[in-house]
Amino acid sequence: MKLSLSSRRxxxxxxxxxxxxxxxxxxxxxNLQAQTGKLRAQINSGSTLKDIMVDAYAVVxxxxxxxxxxxxxxxxxxxxxAMEFNNIVEMKTGExxxxxxxxxxxxxxxxxxxNFLITANSYxxxxxxxxxxxxxxxxxxxxxxxxxxxxxxxNQRDRQAIYAADIVYTTNSGLxxxxxxxxxxxxxxxxxxxxxxxxLLDEADAVLLDTASTPLIISGAPRVQSNLYGMADQMVxxxxxxxxxxxxxDTKNVWFTADGIQRxxxxxxxxxxxxxxxxxxxxHLVLALRANVLLVRNRNYVVENGEIILLDRANGRQLxxxxxxxxMHQAVEAKEHLHITQEQRSMASITYxxxxxxxxxxxxxxxxxxxxxxxxxxxxRLAVYTVPTHKPMIxxxxxxxLYVTNTAKLxxxxxxxxxxxxxxxxxxxxxxxxxxxxxxxxxxxREGIPHNLLNARSAAKxxxxxxxxxxxxxxxxxxxxxxxxxxxxxxxxxxEKGGLLVLGTERMDNPRIDNQLRxxxxxxxxxxxxxxxxxxxxxxxxxxxxxxxxxxxxxxASRRQQQLRLRGRFKGVVNAAQKRLMVSQRASRFQTLxxxxxxxxxxxxxxxxxxxxxNSQNLDASVQRVIHNVAADYVQQHPQYxxxxxxxxxxxxxxxxxxxxxxxxxGRPQERVVYLEQLIKDRIQRKRQQLPANDQWQYFQRVAxxxxxxxxxxxxxxxxxxLQAITNNRSLAQHNPIYEYQMxxxxxxxxxxxxxKLNIVRNLLQSVLVMKPDGSIDLQFA
Ligand code: ADP
Ligand code: MG
Numbered sequence: 038m039k040l041s042l043s044s045r046r047x048x049x050x051x052x053x054x055x056x057x058x059x060x061x062x063x064x065x066x067x068n069l070q071a072q073t074g075k076l077r078a079q080i081n082s083g084s085t086l087k088d089i090m091v092d093a094y095a096v097v098x099x100x101x102x103x104x105x106x107x108x109x110x111x112x113x114x115x116x117x118x119a120m121e122f123n124n125i126v127e128m129k130t131g132e133x134x135x136x137x138x139x140x141x142x143x144x145x146x147x148x149x150x151x152n153f154l155i156t157a158n159s160y161x162x163x164x165x166x167x168x169x170x171x172x173x174x175x176x177x178x179x180x181x182x183x184x185x186x187x188x189x190x191x192n193q194r195d196r197q198a199i200y201a202a203d204i205v206y207t208t209n210s211g212l213x214x215x216x217x218x219x220x221x222x223x224x225x226x227x228x229x230x231x232x233x234x235x236x237l238l239d240e241a242d243a244v245l246l247d248t249a250s251t252p253l254i255i256s257g258a259p260r261v262q263s264n265l266y267g268m269a270d271q272m273v274x275x276x277x278x279x280x281x282x283x284x285x286x287d288t289k290n291v292w293f294t295a296d297g298i299q300r301x302x303x304x305x306x307x308x309x310x311x312x313x314x315x316x317x318x319x320x321h322l323v324l325a326l327r328a329n330v331l332l333v334r335n336r337n338y339v340v341e342n343g344e345i346i347l348l349d350r351a352n353g354r355q356l357x358x359x360x361x362x363x364x365m366h367q368a369v370e371a372k373e374h375l376h377i378t379q380e381q382r383s384m385a386s387i388t389y390x391x392x393x394x395x396x397x398x399x400x401x402x403x404x405x406x407x408x409x410x411x412x413x414x415x416x417x418r419l420a421v422y423t424v425p426t427h428k429p430m431i432x433x434x435x436x437x438x439l440y441v442t443n444t445a446k447l448x449x450x451x452x453x454x455x456x457x458x459x460x461x462x463x464x465x466x467x468x469x470x471x472x473x474x475x476x477x478x479x480x481x482x483r484e485g486i487p488h489n490l491l492n493a494r495s496a497a498k499x500x501x502x503x504x505x506x507x508x509x510x511x512x513x514x515x516x517x518x519x520x521x522x523x524x525x526x527x528x529x530x531x532x533e534k535g536g537l538l539v540l541g542t543e544r545m546d547n548p549r550i551d552n553q554l555r556x557x558x559x560x561x562x563x564x565x566x567x568x569x570x571x572x573x574x575x576x577x578x579x580x581x582x583x584x585x586x587x588x589x590x591x592x593x594a595s596r597r598q599q600q601l602r603l604r605g606r607f608k609g610v611v612n613a614a615q616k617r618l619m620v621s622q623r624a625s626r627f628q629t630l631x632x633x634x635x636x637x638x639x640x641x642x643x644x645x646x647x648x649x650x651x652n653s654q655n656l657d658a659s660v661q662r663v664i665h666n667v668a669a670d671y672v673q674q675h676p677q678y679x680x681x682x683x684x685x686x687x688x689x690x691x692x693x694x695x696x697x698x699x700x701x702x703x704g705r706p707q708e709r710v711v712y713l714e715q716l717i718k719d720r721i722q723r724k725r726q727q728l729p730a731n732d733q734w735q736y737f738q739r740v741a742x743x744x745x746x747x748x749x750x751x752x753x754x755x756x757x758x759x760l761q762a763i764t765n766n767r768s769l770a771q772h773n774p775i776y777e778y779q780m781x782x783x784x785x786x787x788x789x790x791x792x793x794k795l796n797i798v799r800n801l802l803q804s805v806l807v808m809k810p811d812g813s814i815d816l817q818f819a
Contacts, residue, residue: 047118054114057095072096073177076147093144104172113137116424124422125241125401125413131560134402139172146178146203151234154206159184160496161522166206183207187497196229209244213253213392217385220644225651233396241401250629254386266371269321273329291330324368345369363758384751388633405552432559435568445599446572450542451480458486461510462534467554469543474514488512507537517545536564543575544611547619571611581614631775632761635782643750656738663794668713672706690799692720720802745796753789
């Protein structure tokens with residue numbers, strides 16, 4: 038076997054750890070536990086984590102064995118070593134990634150809070166925090182689950198205690214939302230996170246790829262309700278495809294043509310629809326176009342009781358309570374002639390991509406990563422390192438079967454299940470959507486085959502059912518992601534039947550997820566079989582194939598012989614469709630990433646400013662600077678001296694009781710700056726006399742500044758979301774949408790910073806201070 042340079046290095050380190058383990062194994066419990074203190078001391082005196090890695094990992098190995106009764110295999114140690122070198126470690130399902138993680142998590146936990154193990158759902162976070170937590174606690178580290186367990190109230194979480202722990206087991210959304218909430222806090226005591234040192238992502242591909250494009254959004258204050266949705270919808274419904282608008286090759290995007298723009302201008306009797314003046318109308322038209330052309334009822338959403346309910350593309354489940362952002366949801370409501378719900382403004386938002394790029398160090402582990410190695414490298418600077426299985430893999434991956442119609446395919450699949458079941462061999466049937474799971478379940482019922490259907494809304498229940506999928510005679514029907522992270526052990530006697538049979542009733546969005554399904558069988562050297570049944574009517578084929586496929590399907594849907602031989606043009610038909618989908622999904626992730634970067638830079642800058650303000654003991658100097666800037670900005674924006682102008686500025690922002698006669702002659706711009714600056718300072722000085730105690734004054738300034746920042750930033754977040762929706766669509770004029778987005782977002786950011794300063798001055802001067810009898814102060818901002 039030829040080994041790469043890094044692989045040789047990891048193996049060398051692994052050998053040293055195994056050696057060191059022998060020594061630690063001779064220590065008493067107390068002496069072993071004392072190693073934590075020693076390692077921490079080494080860190081404090083300047084050792085790096087790589088320096089102490091061999092000892093730390095060896096200590097954990099012995100502790101794993103003493104506390105859990107599980108001694109890590111050499112391959113698990115090798116995987117743990119690779120995790121410390123910026124890798125996503127590919128270890129097959131059932132190889133024991135949960136235990137492997139104790140090594141890097143302990144190593145990083147030695148440095149204190151800020152270390153996270155990210156799992157796929159809150160059930161797993163709680164399960165693993167509890168089970169693996171025993172090892173860390175035994176060794177003297179603190180560990181907490183970061184998310185509420187199922188059935189527990191999220192508000193009951195003690196965020197203080199969670200984020201003070203050395204190690205936190207949590208989910209990507211749990212961490213993301215807490216980060217956003219932290220940065221809406223009014224003072225440091227309401228902030229809980231302690232930086233982002235290290236994150237190890239379990240099921241890293243699901244976290245970094247499958248959910249990457251969905252931003253986390255905190256919605257708040259309702260937006261002023263727009264009445265343009267209905268009008269835009271009617272307009273768009275009059276347009277013709279190819280003449281007024283065009284769809285992209287992959288049908289994932291749609292835009293107006295120049296003809297279409299002209300036609301709409303004529304209809305509304307206006308000119309310059311693309312200009313600034315009609316930006317709002319144009320945004321609604323774009324939303325209406327996307328709602329009408331790209332979103333398909335019963336595929337992307339269903340209508341129930343007058344409401345739009347979104348469907349999860351990956352498995353067809355209803356996403357209760359989820360809404361599309363930036364007016365898209367309302368546009369679909371208009372399309373379906375429903376009552377238009379209140380549009381919420383986004384107050385804070387972040388993509389998972391941005392969240393994880395904030396970490397000082399990242400690592401991942403999953404059963405399936407190799408197929409997407411270049412994207413991990415490009416997007417997250419993570420390499421993929423494959424660890425060989427502990428025992429040779431002997432699962433039999435059979436070639437796909439292909440049919441013309443879905444029905445023929447399902448009947449053939451059913452036949453296979455029937456035969457396996459007759460022999461008591463356990464079968465796991467994986468479908469692409471919940472509705473197909475239900476359908477297959479009905480087919481099984483008709484045949485009188487008892488089975489479990491995974492439609493539980495609870496990950497805990499799903500885990501329990503999946504865990505039993507290896508029992509003699511068990512038939513389990515599930516959607517692709519259901520029960521991920523749960524181990525399927527084979528019951529006694531099942532090995533003799535050939536192990537678990539995994540049967541996919543269609544190929545999924547990409548080969549990675551297909552492999553994930555196959556990986557359910559053949560764990561730890563078990564026998565097992567995997568096979569996919571496909572048809573020309575499968576979603577991935579229908580949506581991503583050239584025309585001849587649909588024609589062939591129509592022509593041959595009712596012929597007798599439905600199975601197609603995998604030769605000639607049928608050989609690659611499913612793979613080609615899948616590949617096309619992959620390319621477009623990847624492009625869309627890349628686009629989100631680019632948008633996200635612009636967003637990230639602004640967000641981080643705002644959050645830094647906020648934190649400075651929150652933690653500052655004395656804000657006087659900052660306020661003085663702001664005052665100077667406000668005066669200078671005003672004069673710069675109004676180069677011509679006009680008395681009425683300047684008076685207006687003073688009334689609105691500085692002093693509504695200002696006497697016009699008090700305004701001196703201010704011919705030179707510099708004179709005006711000095712005068713305004715002095716005037717504002719003077720009025721602030723007067724205000725200060727109402728709050729003579731310095732700590733009260735500092736508190737007042739802090740609140741006034743934070744409020745100004747937050748209001749402006751919330752507007753900007755909302756603005757960026759809307760901007761993203763429309764720049765996406767400007768590609769018609771051969772513009773580069775990302776570039777336009779960058780330019781526009783930078784411009785609006787500059788405007789925003791100006792607004793923040795002016796609003797600080799206004800908040801300071803125009804707020805009302807109400808002294809309450811108990812000596813406290815109530816602040817009311819204008
Ligand atoms: P993965 O996440 O890689 O799919 P899990 O972490 O769920 O795998 O582990 C699968 C099973 O292997 C679990 O039942 C676990 O207890 C067991 N296991 C893991 N490591 C060891 C070990 N070193 N020795 C014995 N059993 C192990
Ligand atoms: Mg796992």
